[in-house]
Amino acid sequence: MTYPRALGRALALAARSLLSWFDVLVELIAFALLCVGLVFFLGPAVEWARGRSTTARALAGRWCGVEVATPYQPEPPEPVRERDGWYRDGNTLYKRAFWIRWQHRLTWALEDPAAEREFAWQLVNPLVTLLLPVAVLFGGPPVLRGYGRWTRWWLGPRPVVERRGNWLQRHLESLGHQIGILVLSLVQFVFSAWQLVVIAGALPVAAPVVLWSRTITDTLRREAGTWTGVRITRPYLPPPGLPVPRPDGLYQVGKQLYEEPFWPVQHARRRWVLGDRATWRDLAGGGLIPLVSLALTLPTVALLGWGFVGLATLWIWRPFVSSPVRWLVLPEVSTHLGALAQTPLALAMIVAGLVPTTWLARQQARFVKLWLGPTESSRLARRVERLKQTRTDVTVAQAAELRRIERDLHDGIQSRLVAMGMKLGAVEALVDTDPAAAKRLAAELRAASSEALTELRVLIRGIHPPVLSERGLLDAVRALALDSPLKVQVTGSLPGRLEEPVEACAYFTVSELLGNAAKHGAKRASIDVSFDDDQVTLVVTDEGPGGANPARGSGLRGIERRLGAFDGRLTLTSPIGGPTRATVELPCQIDPEPLSPKTSTSSETV
Template structure:
């Protein structure tokens, strides 16, 4: 009876698994609609497919005795209405919360690592479960438990630890990255064609199309960096500022005068887009990048596909047919011995296709960087514009810091010193007539001087913490970790002492990031400190709810302004549901003795 029940469950699982291909078809249709501008279908399609996965986890628990927890990130919080009645998302205001809610849920569904595993499971699982009844006939009910573990590997939670990936996983993932880069290149090419037509025939109408197409190219740059480690910076020139009117109040464009700034603004934007070399390099990169990606991807896909089809033909299709099968380009196979002899060839083809996949993916990204990355002239122009912006921010920040120090000295230390001077005068008057009262005042003076010294030390610590001068940046960051309410781990090493201004800037940036993490409900954080190729990099990661936007937080904006003085950069990755990853990068030099060797520090404060 148990044997028949296991066989029935295997058949039911096989039939249920075929429905996953319906989910795949729906998701592909929704993605195609997204590519043509219909953006409201992909998110619901992904969430609808999750219902099938939820049923699969339930069946695995009931029939296979394998409990599987949901692997998804926490759902995004509901938008909060501000006091003025508007809903805010970054720098955009909305009267209703529908668009913000939909956008956050789409980001939450697509950026969750479980979404990619789930889609792959939907493709592969029906092929596996078709063999499940046969496997139960041969192996009994224990096969169902193995299928439960298979399901948990795909649909269960996984720790996000890169080091746990084995070599096969990394090579299969790299093959997927090759396909992803090729797919993004194809999408970029498709949308570049109408862009080219408008740029040649209707230049004023080309500006919004070019700017929208740049978002697709930016996606290719970002994902190529995430997948292969080859970073591709944005090469575009900064947008033009608002036109300046003449003394008579009119706006001049060539020999034409305008009363309103609308047409001068449109003219400046059109010139900005069409005269930017990066715009034309994007078009060339779309064509050449697609061609190169196809050439690099084709051998890997051909070998892996041919090898897998050979294995299926030899061991899945052949046992169910009476006549010999042909595994092109190899001879006909009719016996198990012949299939066993051809199996190493099929495996060798799969290995030959997977082995160069990581290297080929990096070559695709490097070729994309040649055409989609900045040239030396673009880097110089962007640097000049950035320095113009940061110069103003630095001036304002320094003035505000000086006012703060002046206010703290005036309201704190100065008032205490004035009071101490008045008490000293009273002591001088009472020392001969009332020695006891003079002694009491002297004791109060001693207490007041101690408090003034403590307050002065706190003020100095806010300007430049002594631990930086005494121990260096790495030990100062460890001291921050020990004082933080989060359970914080610090790893990294510095081959020398960093310049003092850079040390102070990085210290206060890390302090602000840890404070933000604690304020928004994080429990754990990690800090990685590294120095390579003349660049100091500090990465702060926390397990908070995510959704951080620099434009909405004065603390993050303060970090950006502080880094701007050193031409530094804050890169924030904070998907809805977390985790939040903030990377601080500053170009600097090492100028003093080495700091502490690579260690790992953990702290936990109740």
């Protein structure tokens, strides 16, 4: 590459880099609109800015000779309409797919690890690129290749590694987390005030406003937990089911009858929202959390501000003025020696402000959990409501299991026993007239009885595997992994035996997940079993093609129905291209008695 061409490309890159600041401005405006309730602009703004980053990656390969791969996660799949015409997202049903699609794309755009690096690149890259023509003028075309590596470091994919920054970086991040929780709590305060106005003056539209505002509260819970490690679960009661018509086809709400279910649904949703204690705790937390966050953040910011102002006063402002300078109430300083004497105090204030940031951020998150997390009464109410909703699913699942057992007995064991009875009659008729034929039939009867016994053992194993009764869940899962066609690695430990019904539910859930993974072409899988806080957690991960959705098949819905009998949950993460990660959570008690002399904690099929 010649010098003129390299210089021309450097000038073009420098001019184009200034557009990144325009992208940052658009994203900041979209975020400001999000804070005042206009939530539909931030996701498209982030995706629009990605187009410029895509062009930057292409130019790095074309002009700088450094290929930069696309780092983004696969796009979320389109919502699928269920047989009853509704779209399902978790435990919420929607008549149209727009809201689900928007939520999934916003989450996809903001939670991608590449989004944070891309925003930082938009801020920093113009400052570096403006110096690129000068660097090319003195260093020649190789400087462009260095710029290509710079672009690849920012905009290319990176391996997932554990981040372990130094002391200063960790505490600066904690300071950012403190400020982030404070900002989110202020946004929640605005929405809480808006909810109170709507509830007081426009009760018919209170339910949709409160449900819409819960997304801001959910963001505060999620980010506070992500930043500090304090897990904050959603405390809300499950949504009500669809109204059931009377025998005459009308829908009743109190003393009022309706021909269509629209108004009964609205009444039920309003009672659900306003009758939930978590709604009023959110409103109270919206007023208290900003005050506490401000009280915990202000001392840190004040110490850091005073420290940095002191350094700037002593070493930046003082050399440019002729008169002595004063910082706080300390003596005036006019010489380098006096500035050097007061510098340790400024540094001590900065360190004193940074040291407690991690602890203070965690205290902020704990206060958020106190008001926005579930209480014991709300946990009990949620469990009762969930058990009410899953009672029908449990009945359906039990009936389906009984029909399966009946079908297996009728089509398998029963038909074999009937055939064996007929052959025994033939043996009785031939034992005197044709002993040789009778012996052959007796041999066939012996083989048939062996096959019938094998089928009966398989059927019993399908009802409750003996290894599960004898060795417990962990060893039963290991045996299941050995029988699987996949290469399965099992890790984890349990402090004792679980309740027998929970063990069976967990075992057959893992069996169904492994079967689904094998059916869809996966080659490897991993299973992790753990127990904490009266809950057993099983994480099944496979390297299949991904795209699993409970709304598309009966297998995952059957797992959800099975788990619903025990107040369990299935959380599925399955982006297009894989991997698929299924997290099963089952509340249970544990028996501390040891399972067996075998104490290994992992196994792998080969």
